[in-house]
Amino acid sequence: MVTTATPDTATPDTATRILDVAEELVQTRGLNAMSYADVSARVGITNASLHYHFPAKADLAVGLVDRYSGRFFAALDEIERTRPDVADRLRAYVDIYGAVLARGRMCLCGMLASDFETLPAAVQKRVSEFFERSYTWLEHVIDRGVAEGRLPAPASSRATAEALVAGLEGAMLVSRPAAGTERFAAIADALLAAVGVPARV
The missing domain is CATH 1.10.10.60 (Homeodomain-like)
Incomplete structure (x- = not known):
């Protein structure tokens, strides 16, 4: 009823x-x-x-992005508190995306980005901020890994961060037609290897 x-x-x-x-x-x-x-x-x-x-639909979309971003960056704060090892931090970052895909879903902001030109300005702003904060967080992790001698120095840590996010969003997309998360996991491992993160033991 x-x-x-x-x-x-x-x-x-x-x-x-x-x-x-x-x-x-x-x-x-x-x-x-x-x-x-x-x-x-x-x-x-x-x-x-x-x-x-x-x-309005714009109000709902703003509420969605604000809530999703809040959870996402709270998870990154938790990663920083509980995972001192740089490689573990990057693997945990990847796992956030994998957990979303395992539920049969895509990254909320990734889905919104695919419709970016049709989004209200307030939603565009929040989606852009989501990705900017993601790039910045990853850039800092990569820089720390380089400073500690745990990761090879890239030509640009910023570009590497952006490539990692783009790769994960794309991995989610091409994994949708496949059952399970195996394709995503294989692509994610390759992306991490390109950054210098060794395979999981």
Whole structure:
């Protein structure tokens, strides 16, 4: 039975459920292929309730990126706290992408980037910031690895960071037609090897 929430009865939990459903749809279909009707039907609310929480699709997309980025960079903070070894940090970074693919999904910001020209300006800004922060984090890890003698010095740590992110996003994309994550894992291992990270023991 479909529950019809109204602005008067809507709760923060409703907003969370909206974000959960919308995130899955964007990660599997893309933002342009997701409609408010899709989300409201899955959540079990009316379109009016959905618009109460997120008046426009741009508002929903901003909420999605903000929440996804928050989780992503909290995971990177955890990696820094718990993995002092540079190679382990880079492997853990790759594992974030692998875990998303294992759920049958793509990186949220990667999916949004594929529709970048059609995104509202506020969403474009957040997607760009997501990738910029990713590049910066990886660049610092690579520089530390070089300083410690754990990684070979690249021509440009920034370019290496960007190539790693691009490679992982592409690995997710070409792995979608294949069952499982084996193709992604093989490509990810090759990307790490190119940076100088030895294979997992």
